[in-house]
Amino acid sequence: MIRTALLVAGKDLRIELRSRVLLWQVVPFGVMALLLCGLALGPAHAGNSPAGPGLFYLVTLLVTLLMINRSQAVERTSGTRSSVATLGLDPAGVFLGKALALAVELWVTGLVLLAGAVLVLHTALHGALVALPSIAVTLGALAAAGTLYGALTAGGDGSATLLPVLALPAFAPLLIAGERSFSAALHGGALWEWWVIAAVALVAYLAVGILLYGVLEES
Amino acid sequence: MTKQLFPRLLGPVTLVLLALTAWLGLWVTPRDAVQGNLVRLVYVHPAVAWVALYVSFGTATIASVLYLWKRTRSIVMDRVAHCAMEVSVVFIVLTLITGSIWGRPTWGVWWAWDARLTSTAILGVLALGYLALRRANDDQALRARRSAVFAILAAINVPIIHFSVDWWKTLHQGATVFTANRTLLIHGLMAWTLLVSFLGFTLLFFWLLRARYRLEVSRERALSVSLDEALTLRRREGAF
Numbered sequence: 001m002i003r004t005a006l007l008v009a010g011k012d013l014r015i016e017l018r019s020r021v022l023l024w025q026v027v028p029f030g031v032m033a034l035l036l037c038g039l040a041l042g043p044a045h046a047g048n049s050p051a052g053p054g055l056f057y058l059v060t061l062l063v064t065l066l067m068i069n070r071s072q073a074v075e076r077t078s079g080t081r082s083s084v085a086t087l088g089l090d091p092a093g094v095f096l097g098k099a100l101a102l103a104v105e106l107w108v109t110g111l112v113l114l115a116g117a118v119l120v121l122h123t124a125l126h127g128a129l130v131a132l133p134s135i136a137v138t139l140g141a142l143a144a145a146g147t148l149y150g151a152l153t154a155g156g157d158g159s160a161t162l163l164p165v166l167a168l169p170a171f172a173p174l175l176i177a178g179e180r181s182f183s184a185a186l187h188g189g190a191l192w193e194w195w196v197i198a199a200v201a202l203v204a205y206l207a208v209g210i211l212l213y214g215v216l217e218e219s
Numbered sequence: 220m221t222k223q224l225f226p227r228l229l230g231p232v233t234l235v236l237l238a239l240t241a242w243l244g245l246w247v248t249p250r251d252a253v254q255g256n257l258v259r260l261v262y263v264h265p266a267v268a269w270v271a272l273y274v275s276f277g278t279a280t281i282a283s284v285l286y287l288w289k290r291t292r293s294i295v296m297d298r299v300a301h302c303a304m305e306v307s308v309v310f311i312v313l314t315l316i317t318g319s320i321w322g323r324p325t326w327g328v329w330w331a332w333d334a335r336l337t338s339t340a341i342l343g344v345l346a347l348g349y350l351a352l353r354r355a356n357d358d359q360a361l362r363a364r365r366s367a368v369f370a371i372l373a374a375i376n377v378p379i380i381h382f383s384v385d386w387w388k389t390l391h392q393g394a395t396v397f398t399a400n401r402t403l404l405i406h407g408l409m410a411w412t413l414l415v416s417f418l419g420f421t422l423l424f425f426w427l428l429r430a431r432y433r434l435e436v437s438r439e440r441a442l443s444v445s446l447d448e449a450l451t452l453r454r455r456e457g458a459f
Contacts (some may be wrong), residue, residue: 162355
């Protein structure tokens, strides 16, 4: 299972490196969304706003949706599904691999957006660094959940519009946990309690994905 | 005989119990010392929420699990899950509406960013998402598998809603009918009215579920008949 996971994650990351969709489309979209958040708050309130952590996670969620669609689109190119079926890859390994690749992409994008939040929204650098472990876990949970929801909606009519409808309610607890732990890192408070909630969600989504991904890919 | 009797009695018994709830709740039970007549919503809102969260969503989840389990996999389970989820949407909306009607005079607002309210609204969106997911796939087996997995994922929200009043400091009150050690908090006629309303709305769910299931079977039959007719027509055209 781990071998398959590393194989699939490597394949997805190599495709991403060659296509540069993340670099030229997803990251610029995230930066633009962050700037729009600053504009929506207004110049007087954008700097050092208490809404900073929430806006960071909101933009991350939007970026995540784009990346899930991208991750599933890679699987839908002609020949990929039949190749996976012919190779007899363990579905749990495929799920873990896709989740790992998505997590790596989210971590990279998260770092860029965090730098953007420090720069544009004047989020305290020290607080942002303290929040890094909780951000990493929350983004990992988003990747695991996103891979599962991506497989649920892939290929159907209007899958791009269906994905947010299904995934955003499931992402809401992660948004809350991430925002709270980030706010706690900036202003003090129960950082670890929310961090643990995100970690539990990560483990739960990984477990559900390992158990059920095969059912979704069943032909 | 007994097999026929239960479905036939389901509708009339439901109506009698709901009428009894209305009569007891509106005319027989007393006003509350603090809430006044507002207390009468207690005979509707908790029962509707019980059906929305536990009975209908629970039925949809159990049917989904049974569909995914290969030994019990059948189209019947898929249909039951689908129909129960549709009825669940109705009850979730009713839960939010009756809660809002109670919240306006009590809290001063129609909507509060309360853990239980928000998580219930999220459950409503998830139930609508389930129905949207079903419409997105034409292949029956694929649709059934995907929606079964989604129903199980969505059901994770139910315990969150249940324990939200304990996990977070919320405006919504905690356990109202029983205490943590199962002692009844409501007494006498009020408790009996509450029991009748719970029974009435639970039976209403099963009545609606049965009607919706029969409608779904008829719809599928009509679709297959029209498809067969269309194929026959095309074959006849080809013969000429």
